[in-house]
Amino acid sequence: MEPLTWADIIGRMFWQFMPVWIALIVLFAVSAAFKRKLGLYGKLYDSPIGLIGFGLVMFWVFTGIFGQLDLIMTHDPLSQVSGMKNEPPGTAMRNPGEGEYAYYLLGGDNLARDVFSRMVDGAWVVVQIAPLATLFAFMVGITLGLPAGYYGGKLDTLLSFLANLILAFPVILLFYLLVTPEIVETGVPNYMATVLFIFPIIFVGVLLNSRYYTQPKFRTPLLIGVLGVMLWIYLSLISEVGSPVSVLPGIVDLFDIPGGILVVFVSVVFVNSPTVFRIVRGLAMDIKTRDYVAAAQTRGEGPWYIMLWEILPNARGPLIVDFCLRIGYTTILLGTLGFFGLGLPPESPDWGSTINEGRKLLSIYLHPALPPAFALLSLVLGLNLLADGLREESLKD
Amino acid sequence: MGLFILRRTGVMILTALCLTFVVFFMTNLYPNLEKLAKTQGNFRMSDEAVASFLESNGYLQPVAIKYAQWLGVAPGWVREADDGLRGRCVRGTVSAEEMADAPRFCGILQGNWGYSTVFKDDVGSLVSLRLGLTGKLMFFVLILMVPMALIVGVLAGMREGSVTDRSLSTFSIATTATPEYVSGVIFIAVFASSAVGLRWFKGTATAAMENATFENFFLPVLTISLYGMGYIARMTRASMTEVMTAQYIRTARLKGVSFPNIVMKHALRNALIAPFTVIMLQFPWLLNGVVIVETLFNYKGFGWLLVQAAGNNDIELLLAVSVVSVIVVLVTQLISDIGYVFLNPRIRIS
Numbered sequence: 001m002e003p004l005t006w007a008d009i010i011g012r013m014f015w016q017f018m019p020v021w022i023a024l025i026v027l028f029a030v031s032a033a034f035k036r037k038l039g040l041y042g043k044l045y046d047s048p049i050g051l052i053g054f055g056l057v058m059f060w061v062f063t064g065i066f067g068q069l070d071l072i073m074t075h076d077p078l079s080q081v082s083g084m085k086n087e088p089p090g091t092a093m094r095n096p097g098e099g100e101y102a103y104y105l106l107g108g109d110n111l112a113r114d115v116f117s118r119m120v121d122g123a124w125v126v127v128q129i130a131p132l133a134t135l136f137a138f139m140v141g142i143t144l145g146l147p148a149g150y151y152g153g154k155l156d157t158l159l160s161f162l163a164n165l166i167l168a169f170p171v172i173l174l175f176y177l178l179v180t181p182e183i184v185e186t187g188v189p190n191y192m193a194t195v196l197f198i199f200p201i202i203f204v205g206v207l208l209n210s211r212y213y214t215q216p217k218f219r220t221p222l223l224i225g226v227l228g229v230m231l232w233i234y235l236s237l238i239s240e241v242g243s244p245v246s247v248l249p250g251i252v253d254l255f256d257i258p259g260g261i262l263v264v265f266v267s268v269v270f271v272n273s274p275t276v277f278r279i280v281r282g283l284a285m286d287i288k289t290r291d292y293v294a295a296a297q298t299r300g301e302g303p304w305y306i307m308l309w310e311i312l313p314n315a316r317g318p319l320i321v322d323f324c325l326r327i328g329y330t331t332i333l334l335g336t337l338g339f340f341g342l343g344l345p346p347e348s349p350d351w352g353s354t355i356n357e358g359r360k361l362l363s364i365y366l367h368p369a370l371p372p373a374f375a376l377l378s379l380v381l382g383l384n385l386l387a388d389g390l391r392e393e394s395l396k397d
Numbered sequence: 398m399g400l401f402i403l404r405r406t407g408v409m410i411l412t413a414l415c416l417t418f419v420v421f422f423m424t425n426l427y428p429n430l431e432k433l434a435k436t437q438g439n440f441r442m443s444d445e446a447v448a449s450f451l452e453s454n455g456y457l458q459p460v461a462i463k464y465a466q467w468l469g470v471a472p473g474w475v476r477e478a479d480d481g482l483r484g485r486c487v488r489g490t491v492s493a494e495e496m497a498d499a500p501r502f503c504g505i506l507q508g509n510w511g512y513s514t515v516f517k518d519d520v521g522s523l524v525s526l527r528l529g530l531t532g533k534l535m536f537f538v539l540i541l542m543v544p545m546a547l548i549v550g551v552l553a554g555m556r557e558g559s560v561t562d563r564s565l566s567t568f569s570i571a572t573t574a575t576p577e578y579v580s581g582v583i584f585i586a587v588f589a590s591s592a593v594g595l596r597w598f599k600g601t602a603t604a605a606m607e608n609a610t611f612e613n614f615f616l617p618v619l620t621i622s623l624y625g626m627g628y629i630a631r632m633t634r635a636s637m638t639e640v641m642t643a644q645y646i647r648t649a650r651l652k653g654v655s656f657p658n659i660v661m662k663h664a665l666r667n668a669l670i671a672p673f674t675v676i677m678l679q680f681p682w683l684l685n686g687v688v689i690v691e692t693l694f695n696y697k698g699f700g701w702l703l704v705q706a707a708g709n710n711d712i713e714l715l716l717a718v719s720v721v722s723v724i725v726v727l728v729t730q731l732i733s734d735i736g737y738v739f740l741n742p743r744i745r746i747s
Contacts, residue, residue, distance in 0.1 A: 165415055168726045172688045173719055176707030177420065180706045181426035339578045359582050363590045363600055370586055371580045381574035388570060
């Protein structure tokens with residue numbers, strides 16, 4: 001068969017992304033119709049820059065999800081087809097099987113795998129890890145940053161020193177120290193996960209306890225229920241049969257995180273949390289001088305109630321903006337890990353690894369390296385534009 | 398002021414000690430030592446052979462003692478081998494007389510940075526050589542990045558909300574969203590590969606180590622500068638817009654001073670205080686960029702050394718690399734704080 005022309009390739013790619021387009025149109029139509037009732041998110045629809053950013057982000061989110069449901073990918077991202085090694089975009093398969101897609105839309109990489117499918121599959125790695133890792137980093141940063149900013153004093157000095165200590169490390173050196181098979185063998189990442197993942201439980205526990213402290217009849221069952229579920233998830237998350245941290249027997253262990261993913265996740269959370277800590281600490285120091293905090297103190301509210309229910313909600317604007325930016329930064333960090341071949345398995349389709357593989361042949365073949373590079377670029381750009389739009393809209397009121 | 402600098406230096410030394418201890422601890426975990434032994438000897442060593450290699454090279458002492466030896470506050474280890482003595486302060490196996498001549502203490506306090514197991518060379522000379530090469534790279538990065546960022550920021554902040562402002566702001570957002578490994582790959586693809594055919598620049602910078610020309614050095618410099626530029630430009634824009642709404646600018650305009658004159662003579666100096674701090678704080682970020690770009694363009698500088706040291710668990714080299722990078726980070730923070738006070742007389746450190 002003849003190879004496809006560029007117009008054909010673009011048309012066919014557009015067609016492959018059809019579920020994503022439909023989902024985007026539905027999302028935008030529904031949100032635009034109800035935008036006055038949706039608060040800050042609705043206001044985003046008034047800012048063209050924010051809207052473009054949001055569109056780019058949601059494009060990759062839907063691509064990741066539908067890619068996993070097998071609606072977009074044309075081939076298996078790991079299967080190698082003979083004769084397709086380094087073939088240019090639009091090459092027809094030599095003898096496609098029944099029901100198999102007959103073309104490599106963006107060509108084959110140096111192991112004869114489909115570049116297009118790998119790019120789509122790589123979106124899932126990012127969509128899965130980046131927001132969750134950022135959320136964990138925020139939990140750690142908020143739980144430690146609020147008391148540091150609110151109380152000040154020795155606690156603040158100690159925590160700030162620790163945060164600066166981590167920040168003074170070059171990120172790549174830290175990755176090289178944490179994310180090697182030898183370190184994984186010693187179990188250091190598992191112990192770090194044990195410490196870092198406990199912060200969301202502390203956060204939620206203190207949050208609910210300080211709110212419903214005066215209604216013990218309601219608070220006690222609520223806390224037991226919520227914390228029980230979280231503790232179970234926490235234990236299944238950190239414990240793995242055969243790893244150094246194995247506290248749960250295999251039967252009650254809900255799910256297993258593959259070792260590589262856990263290490264990557266932990267190191268990204270670890271790198272991000274000191275910066276979040278510094279931001280939250282600064283905001284808390286600023287807000288604690290306000291009148292409504294003084295009023296709450298006069299009413300006799302406890303310190304944790306003031307921190308979590310007076311200070312935190314009033315710091316949400318900058319935190320939401322930073323959350324978007326930080327997801328972008330986490331995406332860059334994940335790419336860096338892949339670029340240096342750390343953590344994720346070598347055949348993993350994540351964008352950093354594919355860029356790293358593709359760059360070695362860059363002077364002859366462009367097509368394996370460029371699609372993941374542009375994918376990563378557009379996602380991070382989208383997150384930055386979204387953050388910019390949110391910042392502008394939140395400053396308006 | 399003197400007291401402030403003294404306190405900061407104290408914190409700096411404490412931080413450096415903590416960080417090097419962490420690095421020391423991580424690199425001295427047993428699986429890492431085992432890997433080191435296998436790369437030094439051969440990969441099919443038995444567990445006993447690994448243990449005896451580590452024992453005879455002093456790796457199996459307690460971490461705290463090894464760390465003190467590395468620092469130079471504890472005497473270096475001495476072991477008896479079959480045909481003489483081995484020790485931390487001597488190379489290979491020596492006789493008892495030579496051992497007696499060798500210094501007892503040899504750590505970084507004595508100026509001894511140790512011996513690189515990968516490069517078979519003295520760490521001190523290795524690091525200073527590679528640091529010089531990276532210094533060259535950084536020098537050109539700063540020459541390109543700082544003026545470009547300031548010009549973009551000032552132009553964008555001059556008239557807030559104008560078309561120039563919108564387009565330049567979007568441009569700076571785009572540069573911060575492009576990590577070095579993406580922009581570098583795109584630049585190589587467009588300007589250096591035979592597939593596109595422009596071939597304006599070289600895709601590797603290996604030749605630039607001896608003889609840097611525009612052709613082989615521009616792409617790495619541009620790649621690092623672009624990522625750092627966006628952030629400085631946005632800071633400059635923010636501080637410029639703030640200054641442009643100040644009372645004294647309005648007064649100057651009402652007096653009839655021309656717009657270029659207002660920008661150059663009245664606004665610029667005050668608007669550049671904030672970006673100065675940011676430029677200094679960019680150094681740690683640039684260090685990351687340097688590692689990526691040196692790997693991508695095969696420029697054998699400090700970042701390349703870091704990757705080699707970390708990839709091969711070369712303990713003493715890795716420690717030296719982390720000491721240098723920690724000092725770079727902390728000294729730039731200090732300079733940024735002090736410089737801020739000098740530039741902005743309204744702030745006094747008490």
